[in-house]
Amino acid sequence: MARNKNFEPRGVIPATLLALNSDMGIDEAASRKHLADCALIDGVAAVTVNGHASEVHACTTDEQKRILEFSLDEVGDKVPLVNGVYADGSHEAQRLARMSHDAGASCLLVFPPQSLTMGGVTRPEAVIEHFRMIADATDLPLIVFRYPQASNLAYPFETMLELFEAVPTIRAIKDWCNDPKLHERHIRTFQSLERPVHVLTTHSAWLMSSLVMGANGLLSGMGSVAADLQVALFRAIQDKDLAKAQVINEQLYPLQQVFYADPFVDMHNRMKEALVMLGRLDQAHMRPPLMKLVQSELDRIREALRQSGLLGEAG
Numbered sequence: 001m002a003r004n005k006n007f008e009p010r011g012v013i014p015a016t017l018l019a020l021n022s023d024m025g026i027d028e029a030a031s032r033k034h035l036a037d038c039a040l041i042d043g044v045a046a047v048t049v050n051g052h053a054s055e056v057h058a059c060t061t062d063e064q065k066r067i068l069e070f071s072l073d074e075v076g077d078k079v080p081l082v083n084g085v086y087a088d089g090s091h092e093a094q095r096l097a098r099m100s101h102d103a104g105a106s107c108l109l110v111f112p113p114q115s116l117t118m119g120g121v122t123r124p125e126a127v128i129e130h131f132r133m134i135a136d137a138t139d140l141p142l143i144v145f146r147y148p149q150a151s152n153l154a155y156p157f158e159t160m161l162e163l164f165e166a167v168p169t170i171r172a173i174k175d176w177c178n179d180p181k182l183h184e185r186h187i188r189t190f191q192s193l194e195r196p197v198h199v200l201t202t203h204s205a206w207l208m209s210s211l212v213m214g215a216n217g218l219l220s221g222m223g224s225v226a227a228d229l230q231v232a233l234f235r236a237i238q239d240k241d242l243a244k245a246q247v248i249n250e251q252l253y254p255l256q257q258v259f260y261a262d263p264f265v266d267m268h269n270r271m272k273e274a275l276v277m278l279g280r281l282d283q284a285h286m287r288p289p290l291m292k293l294v295q296s297e298l299d300r301i302r303e304a305l306r307q308s309g310l311l312g313e314a315g
Helices: 028-038 061-073 090-103 124-137 159-166 180-190 204-212 223-238 242-259 264-277 296-306
Strands: 011-014 047-049 079-086 106-109 142-146 170-175 198-201 217-220
Touching: 011 047, 011 223, 028 061, 028 223, 047 061, 061 079, 061 090, 079 090, 090 106, 090 124, 106 124, 124 142, 124 159, 142 159, 159 170, 159 180, 170 180, 170 223, 180 198, 180 204, 180 296, 198 204, 204 217, 204 223, 204 242, 217 223, 223 242, 223 264, 242 264, 242 296
Parallel strands: 011 217, 047 079, 079 106, 106 142, 142 170, 170 198, 198 217
Antiparallel strands: none
């Protein structure tokens, strides 16, 4: 059974990284420490594992199960755990959902199946059936991961409304639409439904602007490095303290610029390197096809950490 049965997915939810050894095996001790570093910050509502940030695409099912298990063991009695459901097939997604439920997760973050890239998302029945099968396996609250249009995995607005009606356990979306106009429409519409669906922004490159629109929270890989700043920004905006929010945003800006630079695929690679520079990880390894960063990029990350105030001048 879930350890936090009444969890409502809102507020600040960091998506944690996965520490690896040089042989690309999971460094459990370092991953546990990193998880605690993110989870035990005042104001953090939950933490996410088995997401993009923890390289779920490169992890076997057994590894995903083990990651969830040791994450629950480390912080599950302190904060709710959101577990990613990353699968191309609905039956496999259903199995992952059932495993997550049985292990003790509090919520599921459901990725869109890559198998829908060739126009499948334009068939509402395909999207709805995928989520229905997951909901049949568990009563845990679900977060719909809404991708940008360029991915060919973006659920249309009307389909999402149908989905919320068909699957009542959907309690939030992780919004990555990359379109400010559409993002604001999501916030205004979904959070005002008879059964509200929270919008958790993952527009971490323009986080302050997104939160000012009224998002009820954020689910962000950048929380692996700066969850304390994200909490402070969220609180300031909730308190309508614009001046304080602007000060915090000045700290976040250099990090956002360096982490989300092109190529975008290296964002979590950069975050691991940042944690090494901050002394929070001993080493930064990514499973191929992701590759080690070149020195010039490491220099840019170090400078961004200095500008943000996270790293002293001697760092």
